[in-house]
Amino acid sequence: MDDHQFALLLAHMKYSWQGFRKVRKGVKKRVVRHMQEIGCRDIDAYLQRISVDKAVRAECERVMTVSISRFFRDRQMWEILEARVLPDLVKRDGSAVRVWFAGCAGGEELYSFRILWENFVAGYKTAPQLTLIATDLNPANLERAKIGCYPGGSLREVDERFKASWFAQKKKNEYAIAPCLQEGISWQVHDLITDPPPGEAFDIVFMRNNLLTYFQAEMIQKSIERVAGALAPDGFLIIGAKEEMPEAGEVFFRQWDRCIYRKKGCQTLPQPLPIGC
Ligand SMILES: C[S@@+](CC[C@H](N)C(=O)[O-])C[C@H]1O[C@@H](n2cnc3c(N)ncnc32)[C@H](O)[C@@H]1O
Incomplete structure (x- = not known):
């Protein structure tokens, strides 16, 4: 998945490019795995599935979560x-x-x-x-x-x-x-x-x-x-x-x-x- 395709996905989900910029490598990997699991060959097919299937959209939201944290951060x-x-x-x-x-x-x-x-x-x-x-x-x-x-x-x-x-x-x-x-x-x-x-x-x-x-x-x-x-x-x-x-x-x-x-x-x-x- 290239940056242009990833930007299309972010826009569709109303996510911020700036927010995902630094973590996009890992998130892209998880999204691509999800696409393969549900048989979507390209980003257009994936966006289409997200639009019509609530469960697929919910799973997409989950795979896109970024869970970086640490004790006493800041x-x-x-x-x-x-x-x-x-x-x-x-x-x-x-x-x-x-x-x-x-x-x-x-x-x-x-x-x-x-x-x-x-x-x-x-x-x-x-x-x-x-x-x-x-x-x-x-x-x-x-x-x-x-x-x-x-x-x-x-x-x-x-x-x-x-x-x-x-x-x-x-x-x-x-x-x-x-x-x-x-x-x-x-x-x-x-x-x-x-x-x-x-x-x-x-x-x-x-x-x-x-x-x-x-x-x-x-x-x-x-x-x-x-x-x-x-x-x-x-x-x-x-x-x-x-x-x-x-x-x-x-x-x-x-x-x-x-x-x-x-x-x-x-x-x-x-x-x-x-x-x-
Ligand atoms: C980067 S971590 C931040 C964790 C912690 N708050 C910190 O600052 O160290 C972001 C967390 O927000 C969760 N998250 C993302 N979107 C969410 C949403 N729409 N509702 C609730 N939690 C969400 C993610 O699953 C992830 O665990």
Whole structure:
């Protein structure tokens, strides 16, 4: 598959060329394998099948997912979280702290958060409960996350003291996450583009390196609106360090610190149009 054919596929799926540019080699390989499996000889035949067969389209979406992640990716964001976000959340009494990891890949981001949280609350007499919901379009990623075994490379940004306490080395290049970090997590297959959020009143939504990187702007608008609706007032939305908040998102979020945004107060959000407009 050449770049021109790949660009046709991206345009058809409303994916962003810029987002896929660096990872296109691997994605092309998986798409070509899928084309062969379903007997499509060229890109035109494939686009035709995607247009008429929902299951083929869904499989195409899955093979095109990019699952690159690692623990504590973008260290600075995690430092801000620890210094400025957790101190407030931990003081809350009563209700649980609710966090949604949208597009969680193999769970690296979720487990990073949990490690940070467990370490942080160890210094307090009491701490609120955590409700963790992790979603991804690709069920294979969720299965990997549940197993919780990772190559050494995905731990390269993990602080040595965390590494010793929260990981067990299984083989030369394989580390298993501490089983207590895996308790009580809700893992769900979920499509950010089409599905309603997996809950509401989230204190934090991690939506890093997926929607805003891989999709065209027109696909993003509705999803951003739904994510905003799923956040508690003043809740935090965290996007990737190299991602930009699109105009459609600026209506709902204000930048708080680097790639950490906060939901705007209800009075500043646009009012729904009166019925009949
Ligand atoms: C590059 S990984 C990012 C993982 C993690 N958020 C991080 O930043 O390290 C992108 C993840 O988004 C998922 N994804 C892609 N499209 C999605 C969609 N429409 N709905 C939900 N998840 C999606 C992919 O399966 C993949 O696991």
